[in-house]
Amino acid sequence: MSFRIKSSGNDGETFNKFTGIQVDGKPVDKNKYEAKQGSVIINLKPTYLETLSIGEHKLKVVFDDGNAETSFTIIGAETSAGNLPQTGDAQNPLLYAVIALISVAGIGLFRKRME
Numbered sequence: 039m040s041f042r043i044k045s046s047g048n049d050g051e052t053f054n055k056f057t058g059i060q061v062d063g064k065p066v067d068k069n070k071y072e073a074k075q076g077s078v079i080i081n082l083k084p085t086y087l088e089t090l091s092i093g094e095h096k097l098k099v100v101f102d103d104g105n106a107e108t109s110f111t112i113i114g115a116e117t118s119a120g121n122l123p124q125t126g127d128a129q130n131p132l133l134y135a136v137i138a139l140i141s142v143a144g145i146g147l148f149r150k151r152m153e
Contacts, residue, residue, distance in 0.1 A: 039087060039110060040079060040081050040082075041079070041082075041097060041108065042078070042079050042080075043077055043079075043106045044077040053073075053075040053076075053077065055101040056073060056099070056100075056101055057101060059071060059080060059099050059100065060097070060100065061090070061096065062096055063096070070083055071086065078099065080097075080099060087112065092112050092113065092114050093111065093112060094111050095109065095111070096108075096109050097110060
């Protein structure tokens with residue numbers, strides 16, 4: 039997950055004033071994210087994101103001369119096939135194949151009797 043913080047002042051100095059980040063008011067260790075120049079680009083590492091609970095979280099990017107804040111949402115993992123919601127399409131295709139075969143056989147017998 040990436041965030042870009044752009045300064046309204048001297049953009050070249052923004053990264054030099056960057057001191058760290060907080061998530062939900064708690065400081066985050068530097069090994070759990072990457073910070074790059076380009077104003078400031080924050081990349082939260084997947085291993086860190088996996089430790090966060092599902093729901094909304096607050097990100098604060100801390101600078102020598104102020105802070106920037108935003109929020110992001112962690113959603114649940116993709117649903118496995120066993121937990122998929124029912125869509126109403128629970129028909130058995132084998133049943134339709136058997137009905138079709140019986141119909142074809144019935145038509146064949148009917149034609150044979152007509153001869």
